[in-house]
Amino acid sequence: MPAKGKHRRPKSSSLTRGIAAAGTGGAVLVLPVLGASAAVAAPAETAATAAKPAATPNTYVVVAGDSLSKIAREHSLDGGWKKLYEDNRGALGDNPKLIHPGLKLTLGAKAQDGSARTASAERADRSERGNTLTAEPAAAPAKKAYTNDLDGWIKESLDIMAQRGIPGTYDGIHRNVMRESSGNPLATNNWDSNAAAGTPSKGLLQVIGPTFDAYHVPGTSLDSFDPVANITAACNYAADRYGSIDNVNGPY
Structure with missing residues (x-):
């Protein structure tokens, strides 16, 4: 009796099932069987499958x-x-x-x-506002500073005189100031004929009240003892009577 299990047909492997023998008069050729069990090549990866999205920053x-x-x-x-x-x-x-x-x-x-970000944002802002950007107001120029002494008073007076077309130079003003008051803005003459008439000469260029009032330069103080107001009024008077404070070399 054959041994148990010997009569069963041995299972063929996948490699065996894919091969057939052909007789050629003694020689045996092993040929692959073209059938459904043949290996199928994997399809080539498509461009769509291969393409990967760019990394997002x-x-x-x-x-x-x-x-x-x-x-x-x-x-x-x-x-x-x-x-x-x-x-x-x-x-x-x-x-x-x-x-x-x-x-x-x-x-x-x-x-x-x-x-780049700034330019992009600016273009967007222009679009949203209909290209009607509002210009920033220009900053007001800084006010010129002058020293609080005779040099500063004369320089400030000359700038005001230039705006008003009143002639005069630094040297002409300085020379007359030193003769009339020695540079003291509070100097007052209480002894001459003007003082006797009740209108004493005052300030750096010794201007009497009526003359100061008549030749006062707008924009300056109404106080005749104010150094700048006193100088500009006196130079305005000298320009009217002598052509310029530079032409004054004595009492005027």
């Missing part, structure tokens, strides 16, 4: 204790901290070590520099 906000090398290492950035610095140079400036909490960095793609 990520934005990272710097926190305390961060450094460019630490950020690059934690996010496995190609090129390390140097590439991260180059991509964000517009925001970081010239020193890669100077980063601060709250600073936004672009990871994986070069960030636009500040000027």
Whole structure:
């Protein structure tokens, strides 16, 4: 009796099923069988399947204790901290070590520099406002400063005189001031004929009240003891009577 199981047909492997023998008069040729069990090649990967979407840049906000090398290492950035610095140079400036909490960095793609962002924002603002940008008002020019002494009083008076077309020079004013009051803006003459008539001469250029009132220059003080008001009124009077304070070389 045959041994148990010997009569069963041995299973053929996948390799055996794919092969057939053909007799050629003693020689045996092994030929592959072309059938459904033949191996099928995997289809070529299509362009659509192969194409991968471009990586979208990520934005990272710097926190305390961060450094460019630490950020690059934690996010496995190609090129390390140097590439991260180059991509964000517009925001970081010239020193890669100077980063601060709250600073936004672009990871994986070069960030636009500040000027590009500014120009883009400006174009958007123009579009929204209908190209009607409001110009900032020009700053008012700083007021010229003068020293509070004879030199400053004469220079301020000359500037006012130039605006009013009143002739006179620094030397002409200074010479007459030193003769009339020795540079004392509170000087008062209480002894001459004008004083006897009740109109004493006052101030740097010793102007009497009626003359000061008649030749007062608008924009200056109404106080005849005021140095600038006194000089400009006296020079206005001298210009009317002598052509210029420069032509005055004695009592006038």
